Amino acid sequence: GELHCVGATTLNEYRQYVEKDAALERRFQKVLVNEPNEEDTIAILRGLKERYEVHHGVDITDSAIIAAAKLSQRYITDRQLPDKAIDLVDEAASRIRMEIDSKPESMDKLERRLIQLKIEREAVKKDTDPAARKQVELLDSEIDKVQREFSDLEEIWKAEKASVQGAAQIKSDLEQAKLDLEAARRAGDLTRMSELQYGRMPELEKQLAMAQESETRETVLLRNKVTDEEIAEVVSRWTGIPVSKMMEGDREKLLRMESELHERVVGQEEAITAVANAVRRSRAGLADPKRPNGSFLFLGPTGVGKTELCKALADFLFDSEDAMVRVDMSEFMEKHSVARLIGAPPGYVGYEEGGYLTEAVRRRPYSLLLLDEVEKAHPDVFNILLQVLEDGRLTDG
Template sequence: SPRERAPLRGPRSGRGAIDALRETGGGLSLDNHPGINRGGRPRQPTRPNPAIAGDQPELKGDASTPEVAESGAPLTADGPVADATDDARKTARSLAERLLARGGLEPVDDASSEPAEPAREVVDVSRTRPYTEIARPDEDLAARYALSEDDFPNLVRYGRNLTEEAALANIDPVVGRDTEIAQLIDILGKRRSNNPLLVGEPGVGKTAVVEGLACRLAEMARGGIAFGERVIVELEMGRLLSGTHLRGSFSERLLGIKDEVARAGGQIIVFLDEVHTWISAGASGDGTDAAGELKTALARGKFPCIGATTHDEYRKFIESDPAFERRFQTVTVEEPDEATALRIIEGVRTHYERHHGVQFTPDALAAAVGLSVRYVHDRQLPDKAIGVLDLAGSRAARQGLKDVDREAIARVVADVAGIPADRLTGSDRERFLHMEKFLSEGVVGHQESVRTISELIRRNYAGFRSKRPIGSLLFLGPTGVGKTEMVKVLADFLFHDRDAIVRLDMSEFMESHSVSRFIGAPPGYVGYEQGGQLTEAVRQRPYQVVLLDEIEKAHPDVLNLLLQLFDEGRLTDGRGRQVDFSNTLVIMTSNLGAEAFDDAPQESRGARIGFGARAMSPREATRQRDGLRDEVLTAAKGHFTPELWNRIDERLVFMPLTRDEVARIATLQLGDSQRRLWEESAIRLEFDDAVVDHLIANGGYDQRLGARPMRQTIQRLVEGAVAQEILSGRVVRGGLIRVVVDGDRLRCETQG
């Protein structure tokens, strides 16, 4: 085959000889001589490229420049020319040996009797580098790609010459897109309908694929492949539309572009990024738009064009116009995997290091990919990883740092994702090890539930996580025992914000049509653009606790949606978008089975909560507690379908509070009043245990409502009396108010 008969040849292997010839003044041109190619064989003069303005640069020889016979006589040289040629040959062989070690070239027997084939037939650009890139500027090549403003005024004025920028090394390297680039070349080489359309999610690198094609064309041109002489021009819709307020102005510009591309004879390729914007762009009164004016030229192959759009825009705009759609052949651009994304950012690393004046450690590059995949879900690779790297470099430059490590990347990801930085840096391991202590300080009692929840979340934090939510929990028990407070404390622990909760009252979802409120209305219905209450809240803030209050009141159709949520960690909203729930903690609360506590004998119920007269042995108390728990769980299990019940991670029963636990709750809430009074008025508030007992005895606890009335009792008996003292002027900033029990009421003593 031609590849087997060709001698080993590395990139720019003959450039050293050419430079040496120029230095020595020898007038011989190896690049552009009409009878000599890079293989040393005579060749026919090539036809000039009509799309490229100006003549190709050529070394002019003096009057004594030897002419080479058409018979193909070997070219000989001596003196400095021979030395330069020998040096170039040695350099080429050394480079070839290194490429062979990397698998970049195939070995060839130099002693083959077969004549060498032209370089254009054997150069395989995709195998000479691990990524598509022009390593250093080539001004001669850029001059060949430049378009003359006299010949192509509209393309120069409204477009961006990507191949010229590629030759000048102004385009970042493109990694892992060889398949897509090859597909583009195949489609562009067709005689008719030679228009590829890149379709992919935002940020996957559709524009980068076209830039990679520009770099590949430049490499082809260096290798003598005719296809590489083509020029890619990106048309920018904003510049085309600017100043077209007069009727027909836009059409005139577009017609000029079509004529210029047609005159180039297929040597100019137009790139339309966000091609869906051309639908109805520049529409005139007769309904003609940019897409309509281009349809004929696109179909006949006289307007080689590359388009790019997203899946959503393709369905919305392109598919709705079949005549426009059939002019294109779709090339799907998938999101790269983590390994490819890491290679991509390694390829662009030096560009960002030069821009910010910093150095990225290898750990930082790996963290930019890994952490962005795990915590940034509204963008795609490699865009989100490069964005994290860029922001970390900017932050380091602002802070005067020279190195960007994994911790710096973690803090940037934490800011972007809206989660605590210590969770990503690993400095919160101690917190998770002692999670029970944190929860017990915020929630009184329920030690079994605290332990179960802590173990569940620790498993997730340690790495035993999947795409399911952090946890799906069902809180059962009577009202006022601390279920909602546990939710707030968990939000504080996981996300450092007690308000990181999306709360839905499921009594509002009792009808079958309320599914549309949950995930959003389907297309064609009112509210389609607004999204669902749950899906939209989680899409905007992926890191929070989802609280489904009074879950037993929801309609079965709504409960069926939870099957997918618990099993796969995602929901699809009414607009077809997948919303990720893998970083949420889903908690359902219910009063199912709570009547078991009301139906229990008075002395038994009193013994359990600590207000009864009869003491109960530990064994009997445990047996009573287990019996009540089983009764509540049985009642709840009978309400839910088996498939939903079995998808719940933990089902926890919150038992009624003891008297000591109610006293601790009163103390915590009085402490909150102390804190708020000091922050607002700089006044200290003191109280003793007698005040707590007084609050419990005077409405702070109710057998049916639990400790829920305690907050109102404190506001009425304590905060009301304190407010009276402040407003009367008997205490000023920096003073002290001591609350004491005086008979059957509370009294305030002031100081300062």
């Protein structure tokens, strides 16, 4: 008989297992599949969008698709497109679906408060003195108030949930009708094809348009759309970079960057201006994305604010002073200690542990690198750091 076979493997595994067996390799036509660029990824996501909308029962906006491709390419460095972008959209959509299926946070808080008040009332009821009776009356009025709030929210939630689920069901029926149409086309059933194409599908599309029109009204408790904000939230959880820093809405903050840094650092006009300009160039897209945003050597006596400026900058850029890799260079005074920065070479103790600097940057690629007391380090350390300052890259031992 004949065998038709398509195989998929990585380049490393191909070299390791297939290439060694020349007879097996000759049986296959080799096709190299490269990683798609951002534009191709956006096209792929647009093609998959409908399937994910039906699966999760939520709407996925075009801005979410573009954000998934751009943010995943920029911030998630250890995976490839389109896989990482598809995962972002999938996770963001599933989060919204879970929010729809479970009670909203505001309702959950009210329900807990209600239970707490009822327990308190039962405990106070056991006392017979006048103060306890007064407390029971106060608790009763508080319970009534919270109960009314909860009932109002529950009514809104049920109405919004019914609206969202109605549209999801229509989408699912429409997807099924499309599959039935394909099956009828393959079978050559013209009657069934015309019934679906000119009867069932237009009717479902009309119902979907009406359902989506009612959905466009502002919802109070439920989100039913995946937007670029939801995508940024997922990237933020994966990488630890604050959401607001990814969105383009921080222009105002960048314009007043100097004044924000001056709130913590007194004076040092030249240093703050140089740092602020470098950050603004990077955010405007004028800097080389493969190089560091800026490399600065702060010179000055003790206590003038060199380290404090670094802390203020980390806080401004990443909302946390901890987003800073601080290396005390006085620990690297001997020549052999250079290996600690990039890890021991093969065959030496600690080879698999990685380097002090390379591991810290690999775990948090978006952080500020501070080399403290740099003049105390051995001159060979600077040879290692040349490629960091020039290209922003460092090869682990």
